[in-house]
Amino acid sequence: MADLYTVNKSPFEKNSLEQAIRFSADGASILLIEDGVYGAMAGTAAEGLVKGASGRKFFALRSDVKARGISEDRLIDGVELVDYAGFVDLVESTDKVQAWL
């Protein structure tokens, strides 16, 4: 098993997503929450971060995605939406949590 990385910053504001990906091991799960969910949007200058990160599984918190008006058809393919119960499950099913703030 690998770690769960939480990223709560917009990829346009801070490099947290970029660094979480860079320092994550193969098989890592990366969960985008709060303003971090902007990293899950397709068609942006930052979409390459997620699209180019093979071997990582990406998740985004649904309530945060919806609050920001990001419709599901604008999400990058393969990003899975979870609710807080799913967040808890991710914490349980991975080795530990790294918060990339």
Next chain:
Amino acid sequence: MADLYTVNKSPFEKNSLEQAIRFSADGASILLIEDGVYGAMAGTAAEGLVKGASGRKFFALRSDVKARGISEDRLIDGVELVDYAGFVDLVESTDKVQAWL
């Protein structure tokens, strides 16, 4: 007269310095304070921001530069150190202040 731009973010953490420069008019004064003073360091990946911005005058708050252990010989040429009294003078001698946080 042009405006005074204050920038308090490290150029490695947020794009505030880049944007302040991009949106500043010719003749603008740009004052680096707090973590913004890292933008005044020579030899970094961000030094091009200040070095490439012709027509702008750059200042850095001396107490913040010193607290961060940046010696004067590591400052980009042309960056002028000021104290808080100098900060006040800059505010007085420019049209208005724009805080780029």
Next chain:
Amino acid sequence: MKLAVQVNEGPYQHQATDSAYHFTKAALEKGHEVFRVFFYHDGVLNGTRLTTPPQDDRNIVNRWVELAEKYDLDLVLCVAAAQRRGLVDDGEAERNGKDATNIAPKFRISGLGQLIEAAIQSDRLVVFGD
């Protein structure tokens, strides 16, 4: 699973405390144990009973209190962070000569060792911050 939760930001300014609350609540509802929620940095401001948020907005402090009442949750404010930011209980008021307290019920003030202990005792530490 036994969880420790760390909250680094105060209410309203950053969403971190909202995320921490919803995560903690979801974990408890799924039957997990939350060993402790530790409030650090501006996070200690979650523990004031003096807030009066607008009526059409969430009450962040009361949400924590109610969750603690329902699940007997241990809500700990770091004493050093609390002193810097003016979060005071009876003991702190007496020790530091303060004429008022502002801590909310169900919160307690204690040392940083409580964070270390929580990290040791729990299966996972989950950090929410800015």
Next chain:
Amino acid sequence: MKLAVQVNEGPYQHQATDSAYHFTKAALEKGHEVFRVFFYHDGVLNGTRLTTPPQDDRNIVNRWVELAEKYDLDLVLCVAAAQRRGLVDDGEAERNGKDATNIAPKFRISGLGQLIEAAIQSDRLVVFGD
């Protein structure tokens, strides 16, 4: 020159409030008028009398109080921001049924109009934030 100063962050967490203090002090020492210092967002937390910072660190709240005493400075906390963050004076305590106050001397709580007015009346508005 007549100045208005806006402070968006609380004490200790961010340096913004330090910068605002040193700037305001320097302006006053140079003989400029500071029409008002307006505390917004977490900035309202600068106005609590309940802090007890470590003895070897600066006392951010007291510094403001002393500056206000020396120069008769108008220190205003935004009421909406104060309510969200638990900053309370006698009037607020009565209106919102709070059993304690935590405001420091020389600070007052008032509306956002005070910020607009300060911006209109002053030659410059200087903002300090995160």
Next chain:
Amino acid sequence: MSEIKKFMYLNRRAPYGTIYAWESLEVVLIGAAFDQEVSLMFVDDGVFQLVKGSDTSESDMKNFLPTYRTLGDYGVRHMFVDQASLEARGLTTDDLIQVEWEDWETEEEVDNIVEAVDADKFKELMAESDVVFSF
């Protein structure tokens, strides 16, 4: 003092992740009581504040997108959006809300005061302003 100043609100933060966007909006609403010329500028993640379709029903936070739509009634004459910030985020003005404006005295109407501008126009607008608010 009866001088009318030009106020510019500089918004560079995404909504919801922090309170700055919302509390900035509260200043604009209160500011309507004062007779000033008010413009808003959205740059960087600030452009996300105007994105249509916000739904906070699952997040227990107040949805303040509808408040932006009313700004024309609160004395806001212009809402400028940085074109480059939009493009970097894969957005166009079609993704943003529209805000109507009407002058009650002259009955002049504008369908939408939200307008994308380039850096040169931005510089001009900032230069013309008397006061810049940042949050």
Next chain:
Amino acid sequence: MSEIKKFMYLNRRAPYGTIYAWESLEVVLIGAAFDQEVSLMFVDDGVFQLVKGSDTSESDMKNFLPTYRTLGDYGVRHMFVDQASLEARGLTTDDLIQVEWEDWETEEEVDNIVEAVDADKFKELMAESDVVFSF
């Protein structure tokens, strides 16, 4: 519970601009009372925390650089610095403070526990850790 866990403190913030670096250090100091294996990792602007020559005499803030030098006495065994973060900032380990370490039982000594590592080593270190603290 007598199990010894591996603690990793992840530091990504510059000092002084915010309190995170200092309050993070306070956790490390208190943590010394617990018998854990403690490492610190400095990435992004976190590497600035270890830059030599900090002088806060003009800024009325507490200079906490000397405290880092004592960490070897507080049970910290490793202080890792991301090499790429250093390079982007024009720094080398020569610009950073040195931190000594000595095992009082075995009398093993290390002159400097501050060490630059690359991304692969970083990944390995994070994978080996049991708990990651972020501030």
